[in-house]
Amino acid sequence: MAFQGCNVINRRDNQRHTLKDTSMTELIQLAHLIAAIVWMGGMTFMLFALRPAVMAQMEPQPRLALMGAVWQRFFAVVAGAVVVLFTSGTSMYTALFRATRLATGQGGVPLGWNLMLIFGVAMMLVFGHIYFAGFRKFKRAVAAAAWPVAAQAAAQIHRLVVINFALGWLAIAAVRLVR
């Protein structure tokens, strides 16, 4: 490896690591952060810009058709973000757990990390419910031109997105503020 042997200061703990070690950890953290920004940013846009605008400007039928097309694309992006968040999050979590077990004989992570794990997994379950229950019901209703049922499913999806938005900020506040 070309980078092996180069020493740099790790900004988080001020200890010396090889550049190779540091960049792998930082890449995982960066991937986690990017996926969180994509998911949280997407929900911010949907809740505060797209939805209020289409509710104010469009008739129900074209509005539901448009939201269906938007969700189809956005949920695919969220599914990718979920995979990245879960793999990077559990990798950071288990790395620290193992390191503390090696150092002290007992594994442990800050409470904020456990809260992030709980809120994060809850968000993923809620997303699964949005995708496999609400969105499926919505698509079936749109295909059958059952617009009142589609509107009901859309309202359910909206409520679950609001829940995930709140859980996301709780997770981020927990990992930043709770030691």
Ligand code: HEM
């Ligand atoms: C299985 C789920 C998850 C696990 C295990 C997990 C775990 C972690 C861990 C261990 C950290 C590192 C904290 C640090 O270095 O101080 C972290 C940071 C972070 N997580 Fe998660 N996470 C999960 C899901 C999520 C979700 C769903 C979001 C938001 C949508 C999120 C947003 C963030 C952000 C923004 C940070 C950076 C905080 C900072 O820079 O200090 N995570 N996560």
